[in-house]
Amino acid sequence: YDTRDMSKSSEDSIGPEISGDGRYITFRSKDVLAYGAQSPVYPNKYNTYIYDRSNKEMAVLLDKDGKSFEGVSPSISNDGSLIAFYSKSTNLVNGDTNDQGDVFTYNQITGKNQRISIANTGEQGNKFSGVATDISADGRYVVFASKATNLYPEDDNGTPDIFIYDTQTKQISDVDLKPSGLDYLTARDQPSISGDGKYVAFAAMEHPTINYSIYLWNRDTGLTKRISLAELLPGYSRYYANVPQISDNGKYICYHLNSQIYRYNIETEETEIASIGIDGEKGNGNSNDPNIS
Numbered sequence: 001y002d003t004r005d006m007s008k009s010s011e012d013s014i015g016p017e018i019s020g021d022g023r024y025i026t027f028r029s030k031d032v033l034a035y036g037a038q039s040p041v042y043p044n045k046y047n048t049y050i051y052d053r054s055n056k057e058m059a060v061l062l063d064k065d066g067k068s069f070e071g072v073s074p075s076i077s078n079d080g081s082l083i084a085f086y087s088k089s090t091n092l093v094n095g096d097t098n099d100q101g102d103v104f105t106y107n108q109i110t111g112k113n114q115r116i117s118i119a120n121t122g123e124q125g126n127k128f129s130g131v132a133t134d135i136s137a138d139g140r141y142v143v144f145a146s147k148a149t150n151l152y153p154e155d156d157n158g159t160p161d162i163f164i165y166d167t168q169t170k171q172i173s174d175v176d177l178k179p180s181g182l183d184y185l186t187a188r189d190q191p192s193i194s195g196d197g198k199y200v201a202f203a204a205m206e207h208p209t210i211n212y213s214i215y216l217w218n219r220d221t222g223l224t225k226r227i228s229l230a231e232l233l234p235g236y237s238r239y240y241a242n243v244p245q246i247s248d249n250g251k252y253i254c255y256h257l258n259s260q261i262y263r264y265n266i267e268t269e270e271t272e273i274a275s276i277g278i279d280g281e282k283g284n285g286n287s288n289d290p291n292i293s
Contacts, residue, residue: 048074
């Protein structure tokens with residue numbers, strides 16, 4: 001891909017993510033910051049960039065015809081070699097004819113995009129996949145949500161599911177909630193994966209209520225449990241937990257619950273509030289969008 005020296009952007013730039021080694025930053029911008037980048041055709045469209053802090057150069061993600069495109073919610077591996085993202089573009093790979101948003105990976109070494117929201121048979125998803133994606137530290141696993149019903153066998157629950165793509169075996173699997181008796185959960189979304197790929201946290205709605213909680217799936221056991229506690233909100237009949245983020249070492253999960261940020265310890269199963277003020281009391285305003293090292 002083409003690069004040029006970075007200069008300050010005069011347009012809106014959003015959604016930064018940094019690699020674990022601190023070298024690469026990926027983000028979206030409406031500006032033309034690298035060779036090969038086009039001015040967005042529509043006002044709310046963005047190009048997706050990678051900035052290399054080591055040599056201070058900027059690159060733009062390109063489709064198979066060498067044109068820039070918008071990749072939403074990019075997530076980057078520790079060494080920056082692989083980026084996972086969601087896109088509605090139909091020109092990233094050959095054979096993309098399903099007219100749905102899909103999940104892709106971009107390999108910095110090869111400069112190639114790969115669509116991963118497809119069935120192991122090669123069948124395209126019959127509904128959109130994304131928008132939130134996450135990638136394990138070594139880049140092996142990519143986790144995402146999808147409304148498609150044909151990515152994995154016996155998907156008959158009528159709700160979005162969480163899927164994991166293995167970039168080594170090129171196989172897709174689902175986060176199966178049946179062994180834990182949680183198949184009634186709906187609106188499953190916002191997955192986050194631990195650095196080693198052992199844990200996946202996600203948000204889901206408890207049907208038939210409209211309460212959202214955070215759940216944790218363990219790859220080793222195949223079991224899932226709820227980790228966000230309604231008991232943290234005494235007197236509330238409704239609660240909304242979302243945006244789970246797992247620490248790279250797989251020990252902690254932070255998440256948003258109603259107006260506060262909480263941290264859950266996977267080993268001790270203890271929860272503490274993170275959004276506290278200088279007086280030691282919980283914040284008196286809304287706190288959101290947590291992230292954790």
